[in-house]
Amino acid sequence: MKSLQELAAIRDKMRQTVSTREAAHDAVRVVVGMATCGIAAGARPVLNAFTEEVAAAGLTDVLVTQTGCIGICQYEPVVEVYMPGQAKTTYVKMTPDKVKRVVQQHLKGGNPVAEYTIGAAR
Amino acid sequence: MQELSMNVLDIAQNSVAAGAPLTRITLEIDHAAGWQTLTVADNGKGMSPELAARVTDPFCTSRKSRKVGLGLPFLKMAAEMTGGEMTLESQEGVGTTVTARFRLGHIDLMPLGDMAATIAGLMQCNPDKDFVYTLRVDGEAFTADSREMKQILGGEVSLAEPSVALFIRQFIEENSAPLLDKGEEAL
Numbered sequence: 006m007k008s009l010q011e012l013a014a015i016r017d018k019m020r021q022t023v024s025t026r027e028a029a030h031d032a033v034r035v036v037v038g039m040a041t042c043g044i045a046a047g048a049r050p051v052l053n054a055f056t057e058e059v060a061a062a063g064l065t066d067v068l069v070t071q072t073g074c075i076g077i078c079q080y081e082p083v084v085e086v087y088m089p090g091q092a093k094t095t096y097v098k099m100t101p102d103k104v105k106r107v108v109q110q111h112l113k114g115g116n117p118v119a120e121y122t123i124g125a126a127r
Numbered sequence: 128m129q130e131l132s133m134n135v136l137d138i139a140q141n142s143v144a145a146g147a148p149l150t151r152i153t154l155e156i157d158h159a160a161g162w163q164t165l166t167v168a169d170n171g172k173g174m175s176p177e178l179a180a181r182v183t184d185p186f187c188t189s190r191k192s193r194k195v196g197l198g199l200p201f202l203k204m205a206a207e208m209t210g211g212e213m214t215l216e217s218q219e220g221v222g223t224t225v226t227a228r229f230r231l232g233h234i235d236l237m238p239l240g241d242m243a244a245t246i247a248g249l250m251q252c253n254p255d256k257d258f259v260y261t262l263r264v265d266g267e268a269f270t271a272d273s274r275e276m277k278q279i280l281g282g283e284v285s286l287a288e289p290s291v292a293l294f295i296r297q298f299i300e301e302n303s304a305p306l307l308d309k310g311e312e313a314l
Contacts, residue, residue: 007298012279015294019284039252041197044137045128053244053296056251059289068287071252073140 022065031089033067033112035059038083040074046081047100054101055084058108067112080126086111095123128201130240131165131229136248137198138167138225143253145171147222150256152246154239155263161231162211168224174217182215202227209233243303246271247296254286260299264306271299 037043037052048071055069075083080097086107087093094117096107103121111117119125128134135152142150147169155164174182185200202225203213211228229236246260250273260271273286276295284291 007294007301009275009279009298011298012276012291012294015291016280016284019288019290039136039140039248041137041201044133049133049136049241049244049248052248052252056289056292056296060293064289067289069251069289069292070287071248073144 031066033064033089034087035067035069035112036072036085036087037069038073038075038081038085039071042074042078043081043083046078048082050101051082051084051099051104054104055108058104059112062108062113064108064112077123080123083123086117088112088115091115096121097123097126128205129237131205131237132240132242132245134198134202134205134237135165135167135242136245138202139245139249139258141198142167142169142171142223143249143256145169145173145223147171148257149259150249151259151261153261153263154242156231156265158231158265163229163231163236165227165229166224168222170222173219173221173223175219179215179217179223183213199225205229205237208235208237239307241300243296243300246299247292250276250286250295251289251292252287262303262306264309267306267309269302269306271295271302 035055037048037055039048039052052069052071059067059069077083077097082099084096084099085093086096094111099121107118107121128137139150139152150167150169153166183199183203185197199215206213206227206229209230210233211230213225213227215223215225217223246258249258257273259273262269276286280286280291286292286295
């Protein structure tokens with residue numbers, strides 16, 4: 006069974022990464038809408054999937070976080086990706102299955118997955 | 128909402144929005160008494176008696192952006208469907224405590240769902256706030272305290288780091304499972 010003390014090993018591994026990122030100020034932010042509308046539509050499994058895929062891909066400059074209601078409840082779960090030097094990308098009707106491609110193609114490769122964006126849904 | 132853990136994620140956001148530095152989430156399952164009790168207690172800004180009295184009205188919200196607030200009404204409905212109830216105590220400048228009681232074994236009792244994902248998600252997304260989660264089943268308890276985690280992580284590694292969040296979810300899941308399994312057997 007996992008013990009909290011295992012966090013010390015993760016901390017030691019992360020230290021280098023975090024200091025490099027802070028020096029560069031270039032963290033990518035993945036923001037999941039987590040108000041009542043988002044949660045009811047399945048935002049939590051999407052947040053989990055991003056956390057898992059980002060960790061599995063070894064991406065050290067990506068933070069996965071949340072926001073409240075973005076105001077487009079009919080498109081939930083909504084995920085916004087902020088990459089330094091790029092316009093914000095809004096993904097809509099996200100599912101855990103779509104996350105792997107977003108991580109690989111967009112967060113890792115730098116190319117947004119156009120077919121999952123709000124532009125394609127409208 | 129299809130799982131109680133999703134209601135918890137939703138209403139704990141109210142505590143975050145109320146600026147609470149610490150939110151305590153306690154789930155107590157007592158098979159002998161036949162009740163499951165959820166408590167979300169924060170030390171946020173609290174509510175005026177007028178707002179506290181209207182807060183389970185779906186058309187009441189403190190938000191300015193829209194006119195509905197469904198988090199607490201959903202939780203109240205989930206509790207009342209099982210023959211339980213939801214109560215709210217709030218004091219301005221002190222904090223708010225929401226308590227929901229559910230009748231165990233009731234056909235309309237919503238499944239608990241993935242509490243580990245809810246608690247880990249709250250800690251990951253609000254690394255500047257603290258959360259204490261206690262699961263108590265028939266007197267035996269497990270607690271996950273973000274303050275303890277931060278102490279181990281030190282100042283430079285945040286709870287928001289995906290690999291840290293992933294570990295916390297697995298830590299809560301693995302440590303809760305024996306208690307919840309014991310509960311299943313008791314039913």
